[in-house]
Amino acid sequence: MGGCMSDSQDTTDRNVEREIEKDKKQDTRAHKLLLLGAGGSGKSTFFKQLKAIHGEGHNDREKEGFKRQIHGQVVESIQLLIRQCKTVTKDPLPGIKDEDDEPFGNDDLDDARLSNSLKVEMTETEIAQFKIAKEFDQSCQYLLEIHGSRSALTEQLVTHVKSLWNECPAIQAMFEHRNKIGIPDSSAFFFNDIERIGRSDYTPDHKDIVLARYRTTGMTEKEFHIKDAVFKVLDVGGQRNERKKWIHFFDGVTAVLFVVSLTCYDEVPFEDVTDLAADVTLMNSMLESIKVFEDTLDFECFQKTGFILFFNKADLMQEKIKRVPITNAFPNYKGPQEFKPSVDYISKYFLSLNRVPEREMLLRFFFEYVLFVNYW
């Protein structure tokens, strides 16, 4: 136990902090790896993978937590899909009145944004495809009335979600536009498996846990023993407010694992527009990722730190590249609209951002969530 002085000045805090920092530095047996990247790039997914493969896995309590996350994600996604369909087709929401939205006039800012961006490229007939048929009204109403965080899936809820997802073409059509309304790709997986997930004795398996999408806040650290080496991996949140905290984890870092989502070049960033008048369609998550990467490279304390770039979601990229060229984010790209050259271009682009030649840069690609073991 420490000798205790009851003197409380702010200098004391700072001294204590400095001392602790010193201690941390002495404790350098473990390799400290920092997972960084923009929001939604897959840092926590990677962390969960590591934990399942090299750690002791997830215990029951954690699984319980993931179950809640997954249930929440299902409910929120389906609600968002319904609401978007209704807004685009200007269909009044059945019996729903959002208490807090009414008075401000510009309540549906998000919806308005979407309808604008969709309408530019859409004719009346195309809009009509988002029209939810009358027969689903009951389901819609039921689902919209649920409060998102009370996310236990009841039998009734499961039936409603199932009928909407499998039988309603409007929902499917809207899901194709998920990149613009911020619905995670993995929601489709959960919708398809809704019956299994809705069972009362359901416990999420490895795949479910890895696919669950939620925003990380704060920092989680975990030590992994791989062969003889000890790795201490830090997982952090990637959104702008979370990035302010990164500075706290920076000292004594062996390597930065920077995660980039390959598919984000046509996704509207989750956040990060400071000015309301800004045109969100001009900004996409890839540009955001690049900015974050540049900022990270510029940090004084990282001048000699090795970087490992992880290009994530390559499997989804293979699908997406057929529909959308990467020129959204890389206007100078002249190559063909194919997977290999596009990815090469992106990785070269990221490497060229490094202005310190002696810094070690590694590239890694993840194809599918289970496969990446082979790439480790």
Add this chain to the structure above:
Amino acid sequence: MYYSEHSFREKWKSYILTKDKNDVTEWYIRWSSKLTGLKWMSTHVLIPSMCVVILFHTLKTFKLTYIFCVSLNMQQVIGFTWRVNLVRFIQAIPAGCYSSIAMLLACKIPKYKDYFGVREELLFLSNCGLSCVITYIVSYAILPIWMDLFTESVIFCAFAFSWMSCIMLRSTWWVLRKYYYVIDGYVTKHNIKILGLYIDSNSMHLAASSSPRASVDLSILLKDIKGFELFMGHLFSEFASENLLCYLELCQYRDNIKKKCEVNTVEINDPHHNRFSINANLPQSFIVFDDSLSDQQKVRSLIIKYIKTSAQYEVNLPYTMRMKFMHLLTNIDRQTDNLDAISLSDLLFIFDDVLSELLRLMRGSYTRFATTDAYKNYIEHAKLPSP
């Protein structure tokens, strides 16, 4: 330098209580393995206490204690040989007292209040101290009748450990003051600041692979003041404290408006019932309980503090939700009567989405918190309302 403590308990309250933005410094808890480290313990505890013991011994050699005894007129009461031994016995008394006080405290400390496992450490130390004291008495006060002075000194030094352990116990007691109710009250009354405690986080993060049988919903845990404080501590260690700070202030805001509604007999239809209620004994937000501010101004201040982009305690909200509030803020700045037009009942629900979102955000941290020993102890001993 002394390893002084700092209380995050005091610190996070200041985030809520102050109005001045510059008054609060960024501060996070960092766990340290220092107190269990051999090197630090030996330089800061063992060596100083060794010095004290040697000094004591030297004084004795100069017969200072002897003179003390003479002045007490003990010479007439007992014989010479026994007197010397008595002096030695007297030396053991404080050590014995320390041990028994610590034992007493250790037995009385409510288990769930023991966030950092102080109790176990304390029991160990007092056992250690007691056995040292016994050995000390046996080998130093009883056996030396047949020993020469040199052996006696050697044994004295060897059992100086009992003194060390006493000194350690004393500091344990200092720490205990923070956790022990009565002493806690005393400390507050006399405005003594006891600062935080750093104990290896490993004990907190040991994965307790127990069944989720006693899982409690987060919003219920937060209604309990102890649960709230424990969880706040955990969030500090995870650098995610702003979520709970925000949750606290918004809940207080909500309660406040709700009361106003009741006074003005405005009919409200609260879809969340008691979901967002928190303990009234938690520190009260400066913003919410400042009567000079109108409700609109409170909303404004809260948005600036937590929701606005690049706010001081910006929470991780979805873009669309944040934009809604940013919009609201610009309207206030433009002096439009947009906010004034809102009725009291609408003001009540203005942050409901944010509150749900915050609970969702903290779910991950809560899952990890649920694996700590602190949580386990708490759940076992706290009486929580069943969900």
